[in-house]
Amino acid sequence: MTGPTGRAMPSADPHPARWWRTLPDGRLRCELCPRRCTLREGQRGFCFVRARVGDAIVLTTYGRSSGFVLDPIEKKPLAHVLPGSTILSFGTAGCNLACKYCQNWEISTSRDIDTLTAPATPQALAAAASDAGAAGVAFTYNDPVIFAEYAIDTAAACREAGLASVAVSAGWISPEPCTELFGAVDAANIDLKGFTDDFYRRVTGARLTDVLDTLTRVRALGTWLEITTLLIPGRNDSDAEIAAECAWIAAELGAEVPVHFSAFHPAHRMRETPRTPASTLERARAIARDAGLAHVYLGNVRTRDGASTRCAGCGTLLVDRESYRVTDYRITSEGACPQCGRRVPGLWDPAGPPPAAGQWLPRRVAVGV
Structure with a gap:
């Protein structure tokens, strides 16, 4: 499968997409978002990553x-x-x-x-x-x-x-x-x-x-x-x-x-x-x-x-x-204000932040397949 520039697609097989349907005229309509792209064979949606292959829509960037x-x-x-x-x-x-x-x-x-x-x-x-x-x-x-x-x-x-x-x-x-x-x-x-x-x-x-x-x-x-x-x-x-x-x-x-x-x-x-x-x-x-x-x-x-x-x-x-x-x-282990006891909405770690929170710069990491 090739992209619009003629480059080869990734070697991994495209992943079956969800949320689409077949229209009476044979086009496939993606129903993931309100854009509702309709695709004929070989076409891609506006997002570029969802494409029609045969009689199905696939996600080309899965993984x-x-x-x-x-x-x-x-x-x-x-x-x-x-x-x-x-x-x-x-x-x-x-x-x-x-x-x-x-x-x-x-x-x-x-x-x-x-x-x-x-x-x-x-x-x-x-x-x-x-x-x-x-x-x-x-x-x-x-x-x-x-x-x-x-x-x-x-x-x-x-x-x-x-x-x-x-x-x-x-x-x-x-x-x-x-x-x-x-x-x-x-x-x-x-x-x-x-x-x-x-x-x-x-x-x-x-x-x-x-x-x-x-x-x-x-x-x-x-x-x-x-x-x-x-x-x-x-x-x-x-x-x-x-x-x-x-x-x-x-x-x-x-x-x-x-x-x-x-x-x-x-x-x-x-x-x-x-x-x-x-x-x-x-x-x-x-x-x-x-x-x-x-x-x-x-x-x-x-x-x-x-x-x-x-x-x-x-x-x-x-x-x-x-x-x-x-x-x-200063949020308590119960997720509350220590002064008045009012619950603070959110997702809190009872142990609080890590000891060195924020003492580093963002960095790239390698992820194994």
Whole structure:
């Protein structure tokens, strides 16, 4: 089998895909995401990685990655999941969105199968994470939605090994696979990229309503959920839009769902757009707090208290961070505030963070097949 450039596909057999159906005219329709690509023989979906071979759709990137990196879990970003721990992060190639500002565009827009130079089975990934002393595995860099079969199997392997699994996603997925993918992982950070249909359509190629449906579905599953919004100057950073987003989160998901506002850095097809100033993130945090949100974090900039976790009841500092490094940790072994006893929502290790939490730089690791 060859790719669109004529290059040979990986030697491993393509993996049977799920969530598709045959149409009356003989085309096959992928039903993984709302894009609903319809394929004739030899065609690929928008995401590039799901292709028609004969009378079936296959996932061409199962068991293959663009590389494996040990990261701080705070970098995903996750503030209420095993603070100070490390996690084995990996992605594949392709994406079902078309974000003009993608920070990982070399991977997400890749149409060259040679991007996928690192093979690994789900069991090998879990073993590598365990051997490295990581808390688990994160599906990131590109969206795990498009390699959902691989992610689900890896999450199962992690669970068998006593490890956590984390999905970092834009959340543009159909209801049935949404339940299966996000029901398989322990935690998810979902990008809520903006809060208008116009922004989603013009800048990402997706639809806001589908992502809101994913957020409510993931919350109902009981999977730990955090949300990230990258604020882009002049695009999605108005007071009105931020206020509308925060009001929706408080009403539909709950006031204690952690929300991360991150600064935009010029990338991909938006290199002329300026960086987001720290003052915009501070303003967004003030709006979020006015809406009643209890846990608001600021990313990609250095701001006072922007990465700290505080008790939603008494305001006691619970987890202090410098960049991705935990510098102070006060949550009790029962997951509560030591000052007032209020439960702190999240996934906590009763033993607290590792002794040397964050005292290293992200590094690539080799994973055996």
